[in-house]
Amino acid sequence: MARVALVTGGTRGIGGAISKALQAAGYKVAANYAGNDEAAAKFKAETGIPVFKFDVGDFDASAAGVAAVEGEVGGIDILVNNAGITRDGFFHKMTKDQWSAVIRTNLDSLFNVTRPVIDGMRARSFGRIVVISSINGQKGQMGQVNYSASKAGDIGFVKALAQENANKGITVNAICPGYIGTEMVAAIDPEVLKAKILPQIPVGRLGDPSEIARAVVFLASDEGGFITGSTLTINGGQYFA
Ligand code: NDP
Secondary structure (H helix, E strand, O other): OOOEEEEOOOOOHHHHHHHHHHHHOOOEEEEEEOOOHHHHHHHHHHHOOOEEEOOOOOHHHHHHHHHHHHHHOOOOOEEEEOOOOOOOOOHHHOOHHHHHHHHHHHHHHHHHHHHHHHHHHHHHOOEEEEEEOOHHHHHOOOOOHHHHHHHHHHHHHHHHHHHHHHHHOEEEEEEEEOOEOOHHHHOOOHHHHHHHHHHHOOOOOOEOHHHHHHHHHHHHOHHHOOOOOOEEEEOOOOOOO
């Protein structure tokens, strides 16, 4: 029986690439999204992957979303906590709303989605949890105190949860992408990208979402079973954690 994977924010960007790569690797995939119905419908039509709309920042909505996935697709064996947002601004100008939106979507979501999933994984003695963190959680990024804090939080979450569940066949790992060519990066001024960001990347280009997706497929596999609590850095040589 094919294992079941849930990818949060799995209908576009890095998450979309992860959903497609897991499907190609033989998993039954469910893709979550927040509100972009058009992108989700297009993704579903193209891939046949069922989509589930719920806000990962809301515990009750996430618990109901996980129950819907488990009812329609099956018990979740692989959870990819990928959904994330930015609300950039210097800290001395940052509003409470900018802070809270990022913490709830990027960090509270780890509790909200993983908590309803973990009991099933423990009962079945198998699980793979991958959290998509960021280079900016490792090194910090000016203008992103909220985002850097949330993404550094991902890494602590992974290290602690990995220890608690290692004896239950469950691995928990973080991936820290550098700059990847998605809509999140398209929001950056192209002149800033060319003049300031690309020169920092020794490989000389943005990463492709598929380059993150392939790493998720490996971590999800049986062969990845001895890798837990780790942080995988995929950033074209920009920063060595
Ligand atoms: P995108 O903005 O392209 O896509 C974000 C996805 O997350 C969408 O599917 C969106 O749903 C979903 N989402 C956002 N908020 C919520 C929510 N509250 N509940 C459920 N789903 C939500 O992002 P990327 O693909 O660029 O980023 C994916 C992850 O990778 C993020 O965690 C990001 O921080 C991280 N990352 C990205 C990097 C990059 O260079 N792009 C670099 C390092 C890390 P909808 O379509 O409905 O809006």
